[in-house]
Amino acid sequence: MTYQALYRVFRPQRFADLVGQEHVTKTLQSALLQNKISHAYLFSGPRGTGKTSAAKILAKAVNCENAPTMEPCNECPACIGITNGSIPDVLEIDAASNNGVDEIRDIRDKVKFAPTSVRYKVYIIDEVHMLSIGAFNALLKTLEEPPKHVIFILATTEPHKIPPTIISRCQRFDFRRIQPHSIVSRLRQVVDQQNIKASDEALFAIARAADGGMRDALSLLDQAISFSEEEVLLEDVLAMTGAVSPFTLAGLVQAIYEKNIAKVLQSLEEFMNQGKDPNRLIEDLIFYYRDLLLYKTAPHLEGIIKGMGMDHEFQQLAQSIPLPTIYETIEILNKSQLEMKWTNHPRIFLEVALVKLCHQEDRHTFSMSEEIQSLIKKVENLEAELSRLKEQGISVTAKEGSSVQAKKPAKSTRTSGYKVPVGRIHEILKQATHQDLSLIKGHWGEMLDILKKQNKVSHAALLQESEPVAASPNAFVLKFKYEIHCKMAADNTNHVKDNVESILFDLTNKRFEMVAVPDEEWGKIREEFIREKGTQREKEEDPLIAEAKRLFGEALIEIKE
Template sequence: MSYQALYRVWRPQTFADVVGQEHVTKTLQNALIRQKISHAYLFSGPRGTGKTSAAKIFAKAVNCEKAPISDPCNECETCRGIMDGSNTDVIEMDAASNNGVEEIRDIRDKVKFAPNSSTYKVYIIDEVHMLTTSAFNALLKTLEEPPKHVIFILATTEPHKLPLTVISRCQRFDFKRITAHDTIKRMKQIAKEAHLLFEEQAFEVIARAAEGGLRDALSLLDQAISFSQEKITLEDALTITGSVSQALLNKLAAAIYEQDLASALHSLEQLLMEGKDPTRFTEDFILYYRDMLLYQTAPNLDEALERVMLDEDFKTLAEKIPSEQLYTYIDILNKTQQDMRFSNQGQVYLEITIVKLCQIEVNKQTIEADQVQQLYAKIHELEKKIIELQERGVQSNTESKQISPKKTSRATKTFKPQIGKIREVLREATREELNKVKNSWGKMLERLNRSQAALLNDAEPVAASANGFVLKFKYDIHCQMAMDNQTFTKTMAEALQAITGNHYILLGVPEEQWLNIREEFIHQTKDQSSSGKNQEHEEVQEEDPVVAEAIKLVGSKLVEFKE
C-alpha cells in the first residue's frame, strides 16, 4: 500500500515537532546536552499525545553520531535506521500482546549483550500497565540496575496500574492533553504543506472532538479528506464526528428558553433525521450549557470552552438566560444521560427531556424575595456606616463644624410612630388579645406573597387590644417601608380579620423607640397610682397637727404613715 495515514506520515521526528509537551521535551533536551541520561524513563498520559514518538526521538538522539545533541540529525545512518525500523538496537515492544513473564525473561537475558552498531540499547515498552504481576517482578531487578549500555522507556495511559516499585525506579514524565488551539495549529500546518483547502471552523470541530489527542485529530482529518470533495467544510467535519452544528444548538436552546415546544421538537426531529446519536447529542447539549455558564462568568477564557464557538447568536442567548436556569437545564440533561445508559429508547427519553426543559417555570416571587433580602442587607450595612460616621463626627469638633444642620438632620432622620394611638392600645391591651394575634401570625404570613412576608422577617406583635395591635420592627428602615405601603397594611389587616374575626389597626414602631414608649407608659401608670396615695396622705397631714409638725422637722420622705 502506497498510502499511509496522516498520523504516520506526520509523526514527529524531532522534539520541536512534539506538540503541546514543552515541559517534557525541554527536560529531555537538557539531559541530552549535559549527558545526564537516566537508565529508565516512564512516559504517562492520555492517548495520542506523543509518548511513543518522544521515546523514539530520544532513542535517536542518544545514539546519533553527532551526540551529544539536543535533537537527532535524522541524517546519519543510525538515525535513518531507527526511523525505518532496521536498527536492531532500538527494540519496540507492545506489552498488551507480550505481557507474560517469559517475554520479560527474554529481555532480561538479552540486555547483557552489547549493542550492535549504536551507543545504547533502547527498550521501548508500550502499554506497560498490561504486564502481569509476575512479569513486573521479573523486570524489577533489571530495571533498577541495567547494564550501562541499556535504557528502558516505559509508556502507559494508566500509570495508576503500575506497581510503585516500578514507578520509583524510573524518571516519570506526565504528558498532558493537547489543547484545541495547538491541535488546530498543527492541522493547519499539515493542510498547508499538503496543499489542502479547508474551512477553519471545520478544524475547530475536529479538534474539540479529538478531546486532546493529536493522533485522533489527524485520523478524523484523514477521514474528512476522504469524505469531502475539494474542500474540507464545516458540514463535512460535523458529519464525520457525529457532532451537532452550532446553529442548530443555538436554535434549539432559544426555543427552549422561549418555551416554544413545537419549534424545539421540530429542531430535535431534524437532528435525529440526520442520524445524530441521542446519547452523543445529550452530551453535546450538556457541554453547550456548561460553556454558556462559563462564558457568563469568565467571557475571556475561550480555551476553557469545550463545545461552542462564540458566534453572535450564542452571545445573545447567554445574556438572556439566567445562571439559575442553566443549572436546572444541566441537572435535567445529566439525569437523562444516566437514564439513557440503561435503556434502548434513547430517542423517547430525549423527547421527554425537551418537553421538561420547555415547561420549566422560573419562580419570579422567589427571585424577588431574594433581591429584597439582599437589599435589606445592603441597607443594614449603610445604616451601620452612617452611625459610625456620626460617632466620629461627635468625637471630632472640627468635623462636626463642617457638617451643616440640614445634612445632619437628614442623616439622623428616623421613623415617627403614632405614639398617641400606641398608648391607647396599651391602655386597653390584654394578654388574651396578644396571644390571639400571635397564634394567628403564621397563618397570616401564608396569605401574603413572598416579598410582603419578607418585610415581617424581623417583626413581632408586642401588644394588642380588641381594636389594634403594636408591631415591633428590628430596624427603622423596615418599619418605614412597611408602614408607608398602604397596600401592605391593608392586605395584612384583611388577612388577620379573616382568621380572627377582628378588624385590627396596625401600628408599627422600631425596636429602640418601642422600649422608650413602653418605659414611659409604665412610669406614667405608676405615677398616676401613687398620686392617689399622696392625696390621702396630704389630707391626713392637714387633719393631724402632730404629723404636720413631724414633716416640718424631718421632711415628708422620711415620714411613714401607719394606721
C-alpha cells in the first residue's frame, strides 16, 4: 500500500508538534536539559491525545546524539532508527495482547542486558491497564529498581485500573482533551501542506466531532477528503458524521419556542429520513441551547461559544427565549439523552422530549393563567393611580380589607400609615458590609425568578420596584418605590417577607431578616445616620489632635492617617 493515513503521515516527531499538551512537553523538555530523567513514566489521558507519540519522542530525545537536548534532531542514526522501528533497544509493547505473566517475565529477564545500539533501553507499554494482576506483580520490582540504562513509559486511557503500587513508582503526566481551536489550527496546517481546500466551518465541525482527540480529527479529515469532490465543505462533514447544521437547528429551536408541535415533529421526521442519528441530534440540540445560554448571559465571551456561527437568527433566539426556559430545556434534554442510551428505540424518547419542551412554558410566567394575569393588571393599574395621586400632592391611606381612600395630606401626615422601623435600620447600618449587600443583590434576580416559578407572581410583581440598599450579616434593608407596596410586604399577611427570607436562605446559606422602607424615608434615615456618625467621630477625636488645634489653630493643622 502506497497511501498512508493522515494520522500516520502527520504523527508528531518533536515535542513542538504535540498540540494542546504544553503542560507535559514543557516539563519533559526541562528534565531533558537538566539530565533529570526518571526511570518510569505514566502517560494517561483520552485516546488520540498524543500519549504514545510523546513516549516515542522522549525515547528519541534521551538517545539522540545531540543529547542533552530539548528536541530530538530526527537526523542522527538513533532518531531515524527509533522512528522507523529498526532499533531493538526501543520496544513498543501492546499490553492488550501481551497481558500475561510470561510476557512480563520475559521483559524482566532481558532488562538486565545493556542496550546494543543506543544509550538507553526504552520499554513503551501501551494500554498498560490491560495487564493481569499477576503481570503487574511481576513488573513491580523491576519497575521500582530497574538498571540505570532502562526507562519504562506506560501509557493508558484508564489509569484508575492500574494498581496504586505501580502508579506511585512512576512520574505521572495527564494528557488533556485538545481544545477545538487547537485542532482546527492543526487541521489547517495539514490541508495546506496537502494542497487541499477546506472551509473553516468544515474544519470546526470535524474538530467538534473528534471530541478532543487529534487522531480522530485527522481520521475524520481523511474521510471527508475522500467524501468531498474539490473542496471539503460543511455539508460534506455534516453528512459524513450525521451531525446537524446550526442553521437547521435554529428552525427546530424556533418551532419549539413557538410551541408548534406539528412543525417540530415534521422537522424531526425530515432529520430521520436524512439518516440522522437521534443520539447525535439530541447532543447537537443540547450544545445549541448551551450556546444560547452563554451568549445570553455573557455575550462578550464569544470564544467559548462552540457553535459554527452566530448569525442573526441565533442572536434573535437568544434575545427571545427567557433564561428559565433555557435552563429547563437543557435539563429535559439531558435526562432524555441518558434514557436514550439504554433503549432500543431512542427516537421515541426524542419525540417525547420535544413534545414536552413544547409544553414547558405553560408552567412559566410567560403563559400564566388568566387569574394571575388579571391580578398583575390590577397591580399595574393601582401603581399608575398612585403615581397620578402623588403628582397631585394627594396621599393614600388604606386599611386591611377596605378600599383605598385619597385625601390631601397635612404637613406632618404619614402617607399609608406605615411605621418605619428607624431604630432597626440604624442597627443594620452600623453593621452593614459591602460583601453582604453584594451577596443579596447578586441573587435578587434569581430570587424573583424562583417566586415566578412557584406561581407567586403577585409577590414578584410587588417586589419588582424594590431594591436592597444595605445589608448586615443577619438583615438587609429593602427600599420600595411606593409606600403602599412597602406596607404590604412588611405586614406579611400574604407571607411575602417569609418567602423572600426563605428563598434567600436557600440561595446564600445565610439567614437574612428583611426590613422594608419607603424610598422617601430611606433618604432621610440615611442622611441622619451619616450625620450622627460624623458627630460621633468628632466626639471621639484624638486628644493629641485636639490639643494641637488649640495651640496652633485649626487652619495650620494637617492630619494624615
